[in-house]
Amino acid sequence: MARQQQGGFTLIELMIVVAIIGILSAVALPAYQDYVARAQATEAVSLSAGAKTAIAEYHQVNGSYPDANSTPTNTSLATTGTYSSLAVTADTGVITVTMGSNAVSALTGKTFTLTPSTTNNAFKWACTSNADAALLPQGCTVASSGGSGGSGG
Numbered sequence: 001m002a003r004q005q006q007g008g009f010t011l012i013e014l015m016i017v018v019a020i021i022g023i024l025s026a027v028a029l030p031a032y033q034d035y036v037a038r039a040q041a042t043e044a045v046s047l048s049a050g051a052k053t054a055i056a057e058y059h060q061v062n063g064s065y066p067d068a069n070s071t072p073t074n075t076s077l078a079t080t081g082t083y084s085s086l087a088v089t090a091d092t093g094v095i096t097v098t099m100g101s102n103a104v105s106a107l108t109g110k111t112f113t114l115t116p117s118t119t120n121n122a123f124k125w126a127c128t129s130n131a132d133a134a135l136l137p138q139g140c141t142v143a144s145s146g147g148s149g150g151s152g153g
Contacts, residue, residue: 034134037104042137044084044097044112045127051079051086055093055116056123065093065116083107092116099131107131112140 009017058066068090079086083103087096095114099107110131117124127140136142 033104037106037135038137040083040099040103040107041112041129041131041135041140043081044099044107045114045137045140047079047081047084047086048095048097048112048114051088051095052114052116052125055088055095059093059116059118059123065091067091084112106135113143 055066058070066088070090080100084097084099087098088094089096093116097112097114099110099112101108103110110129112127112129112131115126115128117126127137128143129136129140130143133142
């Protein structure tokens with residue numbers, strides 16, 4: 001009698017495949033988590049776009065930042081996103097975006113501060129944050145105790 005050759009994988013081959021999948025997962029998961037955190041940080045800064053436009057327009061028309069009773073600082077600009085909420089400070093035009101509990105743990109409770117400035121009628125925004133530098137969107141810098149950082153847009 002001729003012995004039939006069995007098809008399929010041996011146990012060692014299956015264990016090697018499982019080990020390779022485990023190694024790839026161990027590498028991919030942290031990279032994916034960083035990607036998610038950066039996307040959430042970008043969403044937080046993007047949430048401020050409407051408020052930035054309203055404040056810049058108010059300043060252009062009135063020559064000053066809005067006070068507490070002016071439209072750009074009233075509750076119409078207090079916006080809540082999926083992972084963050086936005087508040088505008090009266091008389092300075094500073095926008096503060098605070099990450100909520102829906103954000104990844106590395107960003108929960110962190111803030112993004114957008115500070116307006118004008119130089120030669122050019123309106124600019126400086127974005128600073130107390131979040132980890134690796135998670136910041138382009139144009140934002142880590143807040144230091146000595147002043148504000150780079151320009152954001």
